[in-house]
Amino acid sequence: MENVTSLVRPNIASLKPYSSARSEFTGENKILLDANENPFELWEMEKINRYPDPLQTNVKQIIAQIKGIKPEQLFIGNGSDEAVDLIIRCFCEPASDRIAIFEPTYGMYSVCATINNIGVEKYLLKDDFCIDADSFLNRVTKDVKVVFICNPNNPTGNSQKFGVIEQILSEINGLVVVDEAYIDFCSDKSVVSLVNRYPNLIVLQTFSKAWGLAGARIGLAIANRQIISILNRVKFPYNIGKPSLQILKNSLSNKALMEKFIAQITGERQNLYEQLKQFSFITMVYPSEANFLLVKTTNAQKIYTYLLDKNIVVRNRSHEPLCSNCLRITVGTPAENQILIETLKKLNL
Structure with missing residues (x-):
């Protein structure tokens, strides 16, 4: 060759x-x-010699209590990037389906889509970096399976209004992923409370920012139990190492x-x-x-x-x-x- x-x-x-x-x-x-x-710098790494719990059962119970959700509504990934990739792989058909993003925004949505041979529809934010929901909903194509909303947005730092996110959730014929990587800096803007109301909503969060665990690589997806079950079906068996889980448990005990x-x-x-x-x-x-x-x-x-x-x-x-x-x-x-x-x-x- x-x-x-x-x-x-x-x-x-x-x-x-x-x-x-x-x-x-x-x-x-x-x-x-x-x-x-x-x-x-907050925590030290601990040595380990056995495989971790593949579904992170104990730590999920702690997180679920903090987030006000049920453990079965929670997916823990190798950073929230793993969840982004899994969502696209699980719900988008290569070479036919598409995702939608609002630019400027976090670059990994497009990268994961391209890796999976999924098209990307790009919609420009307004000059104030807010989403024009009416314009988006009038233009979005039927091929869009997943809409990504970074909230607060990276790199602009602003958040979107609840009403705008709900409008898109109500009218789009697909999943809406709200990436809340920075939500701990404005916790009143979280849309986790909408998960039980909208079956097509997935909320992403991370412990890499406010919690100071970027090196541990731990992210969350919060959604209805059917979506979480699908993500768990596709993920690698031991996607979170036990040292990272131990560091996470230490952090959760000192909120x-x-x-x-x-x-x-x-x-x-x-x-x-x-x-x-x-x-x-x-x-x-x-x-x-x-x-x-x-x-x-x-x-x-x-x-x-x-x-x-x-x-x-x-x-x-x-x-x-x-x-x-x-x-x-x-x-x-x-x-x-x-x-x-x-x-x-x-x-x-």
């Missing part, structure tokens, strides 16, 4: 993978303000600590919001209900490169629709945020 790449499925050969800023640099001692993690960090992060977000507005090369700091800020600048690439040279990693989102010359900056520790501001003060632009 001279060229093994000829065996690759065409949609995989042409796939543009999800890009992480961590792949764009090497070295240690970086200030990492690019991936929307919790900057505070007060998580709430303390949320308060600190949201306070730092406001401080960072005010300080970033002082710079002449920053023309807009968008309001945020997440743990990051979207910042419009006069030259995003130059600022991004300058900060990277100073060991500060942010995300350049300029290639996203409606995000020309925009950087996304994760809220770091007080010390990290201050270093960012002091570094920007030395930028001549």
Whole structure:
């Protein structure tokens, strides 16, 4: 066989993978303000020698009580990305069905769809980054099986109105996935309470952000028991390692600590919001209900490169629709945020 790449499925050969800023640099001692993690280290890994419970029964009971749902309405995945992929694989027929997204938004929806040879219908958010539900519902095609709504939205930081989400849930002939990765920073905006009312609703949440467990890779899907049963049928048997489950149980037993960090992060977000507005090369700091800020600048690439040279990693989102010359900056520790501001003060632009 001279060229093994000829065996690759065409949609995989042409796939543009999800890009992480961590792949764009090497070295240690970086200030990492690019991936929307919790900057505070909370737990230590524990050694383990046996396979974990494939359905995570015990920890599901704890989570279900916190979320106000039944354990059978809960799927635990290797990050919420696993749930995104499983939803598309389970409910979309390759080469015929499609998903719908509202741009700009989280990139993995399109990546997972493309990997599974599923088309992507893209609908632009309004200038205020809100969904135009009437326009969407008038234009969406019958081939759309799954609609993804990131709420609060990444990279814009804003949330959508309950009424808009309910309108789409009521009128769309398919599943609606509301990705609440950042919901702990604005918990009153969660739509988990709608799961029992709308059988086509799937809510995604994660422990990677507010809970500070990005390295443990634990995400949730909350839906009716029929959907959860299908996801469990397709997932890998031991998709969550026992060390990660132990770390999760430790975290769940200390919810007060998580709430303390949320308060600190949201306070730092406001401080960072005010300080970033002082710079002449920053023309807009968008309001945020997440743990990051979207910042419009006069030259995003130059600022991004300058900060990277100073060991500060942010995300350049300029290639996203409606995000020309925009950087996304994760809220770091007080010390990290201050270093960012002091570094920007030395930028001549």
